[in-house]
Amino acid sequence: MIGKLNRNSTLISSLISIVLGMLVGAIAMLLSGYDPIAAYGALFGSIFGSASDMGETLRTITPLIFAGLSVALAFRTGLFNIGVEGQLVIGGLAAAFVGLKLDLPPVLHAIVALVVGTLAGAIWALIPGLLKAIRGVHEVIVCIMMNWIALFLSNYMVGKVLSNNSDSTEKIHPSASIRVDFLTDLFDGARVHLGLILAILAAIFVYVLLFKTKLGYELRAVGLNPSASEYAGMSVKRNIIISMMISGGIAGLAGAVELLGTNEYLSINASLPGTGFDGIAVALLGANTPMGVVLSSMLFGGLFNGGNNMQYVAGVPFEVIRIVFATIILFVAANIVKQVGNRKSRKKKGENAGA
């Protein structure tokens, strides 16, 4: 009963944060002379406007689900995996390597590329996991450093190994692609691909792992109270390493899926893709539950894709969506709705006691 009440209040406070975030965005637009109603109209009109819009929205949602799940899973074990960004880059790099350098029959080729991408992400996350477990180094800082190392490593590989001093690689072999005709046709040529189905499967996997298995119970127990878990005979160190590896594996899979489905080639980048950081917001708004992650991915994916259209139709710069996004995170993180509510109820209690 209390659990249900709490869950409802989390949902309500998330919804209020979303509305507040959109209001801040509207104010920003008004102050700089744009029409927020026309802008939001164009935004929401295009999320599910046509089959191809819908397909592109679904494509935008896909990596957000993976990234959100990855962050949420680590969060449950008390770890802040801010390194999803780098694990994703490495997963994409590994998948590109398989997609370009190996010759395998269709289906098998894609599967191998996905598996190698997942493993690469897991190994990349193992480093901060090990350092945290063995030497007590804060994972956030190591993850940030690993992100940039991943970026430079990927750039180096693209330029020197996967291509001949070029800015991008060739297209991967068609046998490794996870784009399928029936989805492309269904959504009128949009770049939606099998990754979406893998993302849903990943959400189910995380749900089952966390809430239906002994390992998941241990992971959550360590997150809630490490010393009590240790006392009860669980190994905190082992669970930290396992959690980081699964989280990194999901992130690596995200990178592989983006490469094999959306882009189909790898290029040199000046900065990190940002999907991993988005995943932090997705997990936070989704209260670190798989279902919540899927829902908040839909919201943010819709905003991002609709935002592009808003820039095109209403002439409002896309970046206003990033402002909305940042504000929502701040409101959710500061739990402003609940805190303001608490203060009010505390005041009321005080008044009652006085009377």
Add this chain to the structure above:
Amino acid sequence: MLSTMTSLLETTILYSTPLILAALGGLFSERSGVINIGLEGLMTIGAFTSAVVSINTGSPWIGLLAGIVAGILLALIHAIATVTFNADQTVSGVAINFLAAGLTVYLVKALYDGAGQTPVVDSKFTEWAIPVLKDIPVLGDTLFNTSPITYIALILVFVSYFVLYRTPFGMRLRAVGEHPHAAETAGVSVVKMRYIAVLISGAFAAVGGAALSTSIGSEFSATTVAGQGFIAIAALIFGKWKPFGVLGAAAFFGFSVALSLTGQVWGLTKYVPSEILTMLPYLLTILALAGFVGRANAPAAIGKLYEKGSR
């Protein structure tokens, strides 16, 4: 040979300056117990504001002041979220980065008809030559004939050291970051000290940002800061949360950037790829954290929520 050394030193000084400033800012914040992942965003807002105001007023100094004000305002949001509302410090910092990245590019597009970057800052900082010292070989033409922001950065290293270690204010600030409850018992306001520290970090990081857009570069775009805020965090840790340590770390990281840039000119990158040289600061930071390059001990209360009266 002498000219290579001069250009290497010049580039090192150039690229160290924003790192020193932002890392010193982070030093104040983290020494008071507030993690500041938002340095990147604070630099971004500083770089944007000082570029735009310099363009419109024709004075880089007014631009710098405006940048500082913008940095303080953005840092205020981080302070309110983390100190008053007890938001997770890392999450809030990430949000600050998002906010700055979105807001600045949005405003650039709104101000300049959808352009991706500001026009060129004509009135950027010019080099100041210090009399007499400027005649020293190599050093004179680099360290003593450089942007005023570099002098500001170097002076701030000494000032920060003095303030943190030689004044009651600095002692209180460090106490709040190590043992907030003990400090509160001794009559120090944890909330007040943390607010001041976070605002200082906003001001310093913004000056670092201004260095990027009105001294080293001469425009603002989405890629002006491009990760410098994160290298500054690395410098802060590699410098072991100490002002002179930060100076050394930032200089070293600046040197590795200079090496990867000038290395291309004199063929070093034939043997060591420039990407590897660019990776160096990050790799070294991990090694430092893991205890392989000396031990890096963070302030004890860093990242922990502080609630009055709790233990």
